[in-house]
Amino acid sequence: MSAPAPAAAVPHRGMITLSIMLATIMQALDTTIANVALPHMQGSLQASQDQITWVLTSYIVASAIALPLTGWLCTQWGRRKVFLISVIGFTIASALCGLATSLAGIVAARLLQGIFGAALVPLSQAVLLDINPPQKVGQAMAIWGAGIMVGPILGPMLGGWLTENFDWRWVFFINLPVGAFALYGIWRYLPENRPRAAPLDMFGFVALSLGIGLLQMFLDRGELLDWFDSWEIRLEAAGALIAFAFLAVHTWTVQGTSFLDRELLKDRNFITGCVFGFIVGVVLYGTMALLPLFLQGLMQYPVVYTGMITAPRGIGTMIAMIVVGRLVQKVDLRLIMATGFALTAIALWQMTHITLQMDSSLIVTSGFIQGLGIGFTFVPLSAAAFATLAPRLRNEGTPIYSLVRNIGGSVGISVVQALLTRGMAQGHASLATFVAPGNPALADLPAALLPGSPAGMELLNAEVTRQAALLAYVNDFWIMMAVTALAIPLLALMRPPRRQAAQAAGDMPH
Numbered sequence: 001m002s003a004p005a006p007a008a009a010v011p012h013r014g015m016i017t018l019s020i021m022l023a024t025i026m027q028a029l030d031t032t033i034a035n036v037a038l039p040h041m042q043g044s045l046q047a048s049q050d051q052i053t054w055v056l057t058s059y060i061v062a063s064a065i066a067l068p069l070t071g072w073l074c075t076q077w078g079r080r081k082v083f084l085i086s087v088i089g090f091t092i093a094s095a096l097c098g099l100a101t102s103l104a105g106i107v108a109a110r111l112l113q114g115i116f117g118a119a120l121v122p123l124s125q126a127v128l129l130d131i132n133p134p135q136k137v138g139q140a141m142a143i144w145g146a147g148i149m150v151g152p153i154l155g156p157m158l159g160g161w162l163t164e165n166f167d168w169r170w171v172f173f174i175n176l177p178v179g180a181f182a183l184y185g186i187w188r189y190l191p192e193n194r195p196r197a198a199p200l201d202m203f204g205f206v207a208l209s210l211g212i213g214l215l216q217m218f219l220d221r222g223e224l225l226d227w228f229d230s231w232e233i234r235l236e237a238a239g240a241l242i243a244f245a246f247l248a249v250h251t252w253t254v255q256g257t258s259f260l261d262r263e264l265l266k267d268r269n270f271i272t273g274c275v276f277g278f279i280v281g282v283v284l285y286g287t288m289a290l291l292p293l294f295l296q297g298l299m300q301y302p303v304v305y306t307g308m309i310t311a312p313r314g315i316g317t318m319i320a321m322i323v324v325g326r327l328v329q330k331v332d333l334r335l336i337m338a339t340g341f342a343l344t345a346i347a348l349w350q351m352t353h354i355t356l357q358m359d360s361s362l363i364v365t366s367g368f369i370q371g372l373g374i375g376f377t378f379v380p381l382s383a384a385a386f387a388t389l390a391p392r393l394r395n396e397g398t399p400i401y402s403l404v405r406n407i408g409g410s411v412g413i414s415v416v417q418a419l420l421t422r423g424m425a426q427g428h429a430s431l432a433t434f435v436a437p438g439n440p441a442l443a444d445l446p447a448a449l450l451p452g453s454p455a456g457m458e459l460l461n462a463e464v465t466r467q468a469a470l471l472a473y474v475n476d477f478w479i480m481m482a483v484t485a486l487a488i489p490l491l492a493l494m495r496p497p498r499r500q501a502a503q504a505a506g507d508m509p510h
Contacts, residue, residue: 012189013131017143019185020124023087024147026178027120030059030094030113032155032288037168044168047103057220058107060410062114064216065209067403068259070119071396072200079395080192083123087186089116091179098172121148122398127190129386129394138328141382142321149317149374156292157307164304204250204259211243215407219414223421261396264389270397272493273385274404276337279487280377281408283344283480286416287351287370293420294473295363298356298466309360313367313374320375333380333387334491340376341488343369348481352474356466384494416476423472424465431464 034041034055042052073082093112100106124147128140162170218236225233251258251265264270291310295301301309324336347370350362382401389397 015185015189016131017128017140019182019189020083020127021143021147022178022182022185023083023090023120024124024144025150026175026182027090027117028148028150029155029158030117030172030175033159033162033171034059036156036159036292037163037171040163040168041106045100045103045106051103053220053224054103054107055110057217059110059114060220060406061213061216062111063118064114064212064403064406066115066118067122067399067406068208068212069205070122070399071261072205072259073119074123074395078192079123079126080186080190082119083127083186083190084183086116086119086123087179087183090120091175091183093117094172094175094179098169119399122402123395125382125402126394126398129398130391135329137386138379138383139325141328142325142379145375145378145382146318146321149314149321149378154307154311154314156288157304157311160304160307199257201254201257201259204247204254207243207247207250208259211240211247212403212407214240214243216410219410222414223417227418260400261393263393264397264400267389267393268493269388269495270385270401272490273381274401275490276377276381276487277385277401277405278408278411279483280374280381281405281410282412282415283348283484284374284412285409286412286476286480287348289413290416290420290473290476291363291367294354298469298473301360309363310367312364313371316368316371316373317375317378318371320372321379324376324379328380328383333384334494336380337377337384337494338488338491340373340378340380341484341491343373343376345373345481345484347373348477348484351477352481354470354473354477356470388495416480419476419479420469420472423475424469427468427471428465431468432461 038052038055041047041055045052070082090113093109093116096109097106097113100109125141125144128144129137132140158174159171162168162174214236218233218240221236222233227233228237247260251260251262292306295306295309320340327336347366350366350369354362385401386394386397
């Protein structure tokens with residue numbers, strides 16, 4: 001593909017940024033906005049608990065498989081055309097989701113959403129990197145990061161509000177006006193770059209797609225099917241390992257161009273950035289998966305109130321991104337990221353002090369601090385990952401970067417949920433040993449909780465279950481804190497920022 005025009009010569013930079021970020025926010029919201037509406041969909045579509053999860057799984061799997069194809073499509077058709085088709089397809093698929101009257105209909109529409117929406121996030125990042133000069137890249141990545149963070153932070157709150165005040169179908173219909181504005185802006189202002197014909201490495205694409213699809217199925221259905229006790233999970237794990245092994249051998253031995261460009265794997269900053277992106281995905285999405293379960297399940301908070309007290313996380317992220325966008329060119333990127341990881345670890349340490357009698361202040365405070373930490377990490381990480389990558393590799397690099405972060409999110413969600421389930425079972429078994437008629441401490445319990453009657457045993461068992469769940473949540477937060485803290489020394493693998501800036505400036509087209 002021909003090199004993009006010099007960043008300083010790009011007209012309508014503001015309108016291009018607004019248009020592509022509308023598309024990015026629309027896609028980012030749909031990764032989480034539907035979660036809180038699932039119970040309402042289940043009743044409306046007459047689906048079982050197992051079946052309704054396919055509304056989420058179909059979108060995730062389709063998006064993961066289609067994401068790596070973005071770079072090749074841009075090479076064949078041009079980035080502007082791929083962007084326009086993606087926005088049109090995603091908007092139409094959103095309308096079909098809202099109009100669905102059966103489970104099969106909404107799953108099919110969600111598959112289309114995932115396929116068309118996969119390219120929106122990496123393309124927006126690639127465009128912002130191309131239309132901004134090196135000294136503006138930090139601010140551009142702050143804008144892009146803010147759009148990405150909207151999904152996991154504001155999605156559940158917006159989805160809950162729309163579902164409670166209107167109908168679950170508006171979770172999807174809200175995309176229609178946003179998609180229309182984004183489509184007009186991209187069509188009107190985004191310049192085209194000249195495509196060039198390039199063969200598709202079909203073997204590499206199939207191997208990567210199979211590996212990603214099977215991995216996502218393994219992660220999404222593992223908890224439901226009790227992991228390796230299920231033949232389905234064993235087959236999915238084995239299939240994913242075999243597919244990735246074939247991909248690795250094929251990528252390094254194929255003659256000519258491979259689907260996964262080998263030049264990407266030679267850039268240390270890009271690879272290190274992908275590793276940290278994976279860790280950020282694990283921590284961010286893992287934490288966001290735990291909080292709603294804790295607040296709505298154990299604390300019995302309504303959906304809308306849960307969204308309100310978790311909103312300060314988004315405020316912290318936005319503040320941090322505004323600040324970091326101005327610091328990226330002046331302060332060592334590794335120092336900024338270390339600060340972000342440290343703040344995130346502090347917030348997770350605060351969450352290890354949760355109790356069933358606390359008010360919401362701990363959630364608000366720790367959420368705001370973690371939001372600051374994510375903001376201080378996300379922006380410099382994106383800038384550092386692409387600082388030494390040649391502009392011609394951006395269309396291929398941005399989908400891989402997004403893919404790795406998304407896989408990190410899936411791994412984080414699956415791991416914390418598995419640890420939570422196991423921790424609850426172990427905690428219940430441990431606490432139950434103290435509930436015996438010979439324990440003198442039971443005499444201090446209210447009469448209704450005494451184990452002498454079936455009703456008392458039932459109430460006592462329910463309380464033991466609640467306390468066991470609390471211990472499991474605390475242990476999960478301890479583990480997430482440890483992962484975050486242990487990631488900080490890995491920042492030494494990043495190249496010094498002066499070298500990053502110099503090479504970034506040298507790689508920019510003139």
